[in-house]
Amino acid sequence: MYQELDPAKAYRLLESGPVLLVTTSDGERHNVMTMGFHMMLQHEPPLVACVIGPWDHSFDTLQATGECVLAVPTVDLAEQVTKIGNCSGVDVDKFAVHGLTAQRAKTVAAPLIRECIANLECRVADEAMVERYNMFILEVTRIRIDGARAERRLIHHAGDGVFIADGEAVDMGRHMKRWRYLMDD
Amino acid sequence: MYQELDPAKAYRLLESGPVLLVTTSDGERHNVMTMGFHMMLQHEPPLVACVIGPWDHSFDTLQATGECVLAVPTVDLAEQVTKIGNCSGVDVDKFAVHGLTAQRAKTVAAPLIRECIANLECRVADEAMVERYNMFILEVTRIRIDGARAERRLIHHAGDGVFIADGEAVDMGRHMKRWRYLMDD
Numbered sequence: 001m002y003q004e005l006d007p008a009k010a011y012r013l014l015e016s017g018p019v020l021l022v023t024t025s026d027g028e029r030h031n032v033m034t035m036g037f038h039m040m041l042q043h044e045p046p047l048v049a050c051v052i053g054p055w056d057h058s059f060d061t062l063q064a065t066g067e068c069v070l071a072v073p074t075v076d077l078a079e080q081v082t083k084i085g086n087c088s089g090v091d092v093d094k095f096a097v098h099g100l101t102a103q104r105a106k107t108v109a110a111p112l113i114r115e116c117i118a119n120l121e122c123r124v125a126d127e128a129m130v131e132r133y134n135m136f137i138l139e140v141t142r143i144r145i146d147g148a149r150a151e152r153r154l155i156h157h158a159g160d161g162v163f164i165a166d167g168e169a170v171d172m173g174r175h176m177k178r179w180r181y182l183m184d185d
Numbered sequence: 186m187y188q189e190l191d192p193a194k195a196y197r198l199l200e201s202g203p204v205l206l207v208t209t210s211d212g213e214r215h216n217v218m219t220m221g222f223h224m225m226l227q228h229e230p231p232l233v234a235c236v237i238g239p240w241d242h243s244f245d246t247l248q249a250t251g252e253c254v255l256a257v258p259t260v261d262l263a264e265q266v267t268k269i270g271n272c273s274g275v276d277v278d279k280f281a282v283h284g285l286t287a288q289r290a291k292t293v294a295a296p297l298i299r300e301c302i303a304n305l306e307c308r309v310a311d312e313a314m315v316e317r318y319n320m321f322i323l324e325v326t327r328i329r330i331d332g333a334r335a336e337r338r339l340i341h342h343a344g345d346g347v348f349i350a351d352g353e354a355v356d357m358g359r360h361m362k363r364w365r366y367l368m369d370d
Contacts, residue, residue, distance in 0.1 A: 011344045012344040012345070015342050015344055016349055017203070017224075036225070037224050037225045038224055039222050039224035039235075041236060042318065049224065049234060049318075049320070051226060051227075075355060079360065082361065086360055128314075128317075129314065133232075133322075135226065135234070137318075156200075156201035156202055156341065156351075157201060158354075159196045160361060161358035161359070161361035162355070162357070162358060163356075163357060164354055164355075165352040166341075166349045167353070169343075169349055170260060170263045170347070170349075172263055172348060174346070175264065175268050175271055175346060176271060176345060176346035
């Protein structure tokens, strides 16, 4: 039931601002962290800007390997997402503790998370703003979607542990002109 | 019914990734554009990264004045938000055409939008990434909330004119440790 999505369509998953899990692998162990500060930076090639700081155990691994996976959780994972954001991979194997299953990615060594509806494989494209703002710029190299999931509502961190789940969809596509060329299905 | 919110709480409005309206003023005329690519960059002082490019009529004014307002629309404004994103301020007075009311800000010359639930006054803090990525870094200098609005659901652009309105709130604050110090109410 897994489907590939063109990496150039990353904005469909990320522009709405869902909280993400970020996985890295140092070759010996996987780690995972929660991330709320990220944005689409450019449609094509698909670039994502995000904030991962030295206070995150993943920071060193991301710098050393230049690879990560952005995994998109749905509302049923809200408690795990919060707990993952409140403990450090220095102390524990967060995949095991939080009941997540690592799966092999295709373009990076960092693992996919089976429990997430989408996984975006990424490589670091630009580190120029890491020193000043802990901002990494990532290029999306592959997207895998789990088409079989019943729960599809993403969650958006409104701060302080409050998440807002996706609600009603409002389709204004009929008023779109400037970005029509991006719509091919 | 207007309330001031500490600028250091900007993340409560922006981290969930709502689509925003951005206003600028060149001293003669106001302009407004729709923006989906933005993120919280830092809690305090509150910095926001966003993408505004030379294809946007607001780009020159933002560079020249170093000031803008990030206005947060709710779901009842979805059609206006879309239409504003699909026409240019070169041709029309977008405030008049789209039924928006400009109000005077306190810390910047760009106008607030009365119809929006929140308005964040901002000044450009860093233009180092404008040339490469059209990325501006803004510091939030004042936040005004409209406490009287009945409709409070923000909208999140999922791409191609589809907006997702805020749904169910899931409060996981009991599991929060790392950012507890930011919670004071």
